[in-house]
Amino acid sequence: MSSSGLPSPFDLSKQMRKLDALPVFSASIRDVLNTIDSSQSSFEQIASLIQKDPALSLHVLRSANSLLSTFEGKVTGILHAVRILGLVPLRGVVVSRILLDKARRHPGVSELWYHSQAVSVICTVIGRYMNSRKLEELQTIGLLHDIGKFFFYDEYSEYYEQEFQLGDSGRAEPDWLRERDVFGIDHCLLGDRVVRNFRLPRILFEPILLHHDPSKSVEFPELAHTCSVADGIARAFGSGVPEYVFVEPEFTGSLDVLGLGTNDLRNLLPEVLHRLSAVEILLP
Numbered sequence: 001m002s003s004s005g006l007p008s009p010f011d012l013s014k015q016m017r018k019l020d021a022l023p024v025f026s027a028s029i030r031d032v033l034n035t036i037d038s039s040q041s042s043f044e045q046i047a048s049l050i051q052k053d054p055a056l057s058l059h060v061l062r063s064a065n066s067l068l069s070t071f072e073g074k075v076t077g078i079l080h081a082v083r084i085l086g087l088v089p090l091r092g093v094v095v096s097r098i099l100l101d102k103a104r105r106h107p108g109v110s111e112l113w114y115h116s117q118a119v120s121v122i123c124t125v126i127g128r129y130m131n132s133r134k135l136e137e138l139q140t141i142g143l144l145h146d147i148g149k150f151f152f153y154d155e156y157s158e159y160y161e162q163e164f165q166l167g168d169s170g171r172a173e174p175d176w177l178r179e180r181d182v183f184g185i186d187h188c189l190l191g192d193r194v195v196r197n198f199r200l201p202r203i204l205f206e207p208i209l210l211h212h213d214p215s216k217s218v219e220f221p222e223l224a225h226t227c228s229v230a231d232g233i234a235r236a237f238g239s240g241v242p243e244y245v246f247v248e249p250e251f252t253g254s255l256d257v258l259g260l261g262t263n264d265l266r267n268l269l270p271e272v273l274h275r276l277s278a279v280e281i282l283l284p
């Protein structure tokens, strides 16, 4: 930390190297990730490996219920959870467990986890409404879109405690712009780095990188704009990130790109409210 209490560029580059080294995680989680990666693996093999780790089992089960129970019914077992999540979201859930374990003691992390799940659910609602063929990807993008924030909350918790108190003040500016001012980098770029380091599918990179600036998306604009709209709806319903609670002006532009008008929002919002009722508030 510099004398101002804020990180210096040197601190940040050190921290970034730490991020590239990946957080420490157990051999059982490593086995699960490797098995998900292997094209030879069956759902049964993946489920039985997850079951060897009670904490991971609980996280997978709770996440599956939180994200999908209002769409698919109650999820009662790990094999069922693995099947209905699908491999891409399952990998996202396991990666989120690793980062939650590292950051869970810090303020703001439980609100961030709730926000992440809410955006995932809203991405799914919008994706279904638009008959998207990328539902699993949308669900995962929603869950991981703010994953870079875990790094900031973990490394600079004292700074964030003050920011959270300013979250509903008139002087607040969008979190990602403030991060650029303070740290020289934002959570979008960090999130992109996390998903690359964990070898998540390439289709997730650009929407996570550009979820606050989706008009720059070249490869997957529909996914980036959907995440941006889902993020805005989550904030409007009071489940934003703790340091910035407002809906950003780009929200309406993303609605236009997706072709969603007032009538569509009338259809979508009650559905979103219903689906959010199942989202877990407590940290797993």
Ligand SMILES: [Fe+2]
Pocket: 145, 146, 176, 187, 211, 212
């Ligand atoms: Fe964000």
Ligand SMILES: [Fe+2]
Pocket: 115, 119, 145, 146, 231, 241
């Ligand atoms: Fe967000």
